[in-house]
Amino acid sequence: PFGPGPVKALEHFLAMAERDGYKTRNIDNYAGDFEFGEGDEVLGIFAHLDVVPAGSGWDTDPYEPVIKDGRLYARGSSDDKGPTMACYYALKIIKDLGLPVSKRVRFIVGTDEESGWGDMEYYFAHSGLKDPDFGFSPDAEFPIINGEKGNITEYLHFAGENNGAFTLNTFEAGLRDNMVPESATAVFTADSTLAELQEKLAAFTAAENLKAELVQEGDAFRVTVIGKSAHGSTPELGLNAATYLAKFLDQFAFNGAAKVYLDTTANVLHQDFAGENLGVAYTDAKMGALSMNAGIFKFDRNSDDNTITLNFRYPQGTDAQTIKAELEKLDGVTAVTLSEHEHTPHYVPADDPLVSTLLSVYEKQTGLKGYEQVIGGGTFGR
Incomplete structure (x- = not known):
């Protein structure tokens, strides 16, 4: 299956x-x-x-x-x-x-x-x-993981219509919601020459220390940015190719739905690992801080339902509906939907018989002090 x-x-x-x-x-x-x-x-x-x-x-x-x-x-x-x-x-x-x-x-x-x-x-x-x-x-890892943050994927929906001197035809990135996109590609038309665009891309990649390629395909241009993948629970360890690509494109005069899509990606989601720009940042004393990974991007100017897929790892004290309510406040977002599957936060106290037994065995076998940990990743342990 x-x-x-x-x-x-x-x-x-x-x-x-x-x-x-x-x-x-x-x-x-x-x-x-x-x-x-x-x-x-x-x-x-x-x-x-x-x-x-x-x-x-x-x-x-x-x-x-x-x-x-x-x-x-x-x-x-x-x-x-x-x-x-x-x-x-x-x-x-x-x-x-x-x-x-x-x-x-x-x-x-x-x-x-x-x-x-x-x-x-x-x-x-x-x-x-x-x-x-x-x-x-x-x-997971030693000495023990006895807490896991909640896990929910939420989808931002956007329109697609855009026209003008710069027009975004497509924007795609990402394989899974729980992975940082390693590459991102956009196809667009522009009131600029290939040489002018390549010069701007060279300056951008030099400043950001990234690899990218821009080629002309008929009347359009195709640009691809290469980032670095990482697990969605630790997005700060990667380089999100999609948000960097949007950051490059955001300097141009796109309008309509393209401007909204690129602006959200470049100026709201870029390096917003804790969800501060989104208004969903939250920290629990025991389970730590919420994290956000922007994992999948799909945009087509001929579609009226384009999406950005956001995966949240959240501690006790907040929930999927609270996050959704904040996302609905974003300018230009036509709808926010939730994935079918949600894992709520899971925590087993350190004095639980199984947890305390595993920690005592760890201490006996390694000679090291055992301690509890909470992770953003999700395992069958919950």
Whole structure:
């Protein structure tokens, strides 16, 4: 249901578990599981086998693992196949040594964690088993993550009609709402020569330390800006190609819907990682600050429904509707809509038995002081 790659990974994982003596279940290619141990309580281990798009800039094939200098290079090696396999072999060691366990362990692997979590929704509706009493996801970092911010994607809608000396035909960027766009491309007509536009682009890229290309295609010009991708929960670590492209184009005399679209992108969204320009900035003492990633841009002058996709990671104390109400105040936005899936903030106190046990084990094994953490990323831990 989520493509051939995740299904292939699921089948391979379950075949490996069968090889090692576990009785596995494939829940219609959405997810799979197996159990080990005895007991009334069930500990769930929640992992995922899907990955985010590989993007560009790889020195090796992202889907052909390479070990170099003691490190494994491949898409998903840390998110989440590497940690999944670490947990798998930790459980296998317990099984092979015959160590006693007082609870049943159910190892659950999904195939849609990076998108809409349709795998877990389907799994729990069709598993036919009692839900785990508690659990964890090997999908973050040590010593522990016991809090995750809420996650909601909201869409800004714009008109498209624009005419004049400068006319924006199309503007496109981004692959996922939870990724910083690595490249952005616009096609436009202009009352300028190719040489004049290239001179302005050269000055812009030199000032911003970016790479870009501008070419003429018939009566129009195509400009592409290259930024740097990053995870949507940490947009400040990337360079949003879309907002930089809009910043370049915003110097020209576009009008109508194009002016609104470019102005919003260049002057409101550019480097507004905390949502201050949007009026949605919020900080909670325990869970930290809200963050915003402008992930997908789609504009066509012949369409009356152009969009900018904004992904918010928000702490307790604010919510999706509060954010939406502020976005609706933006000049020129025709509508604001919300994604179908929302994850509300999740926090498990440090004195919770599972959290305190995991922290004590961390301290015993490493000799380091354990501490709680809250992240903007979302995992099956919630």
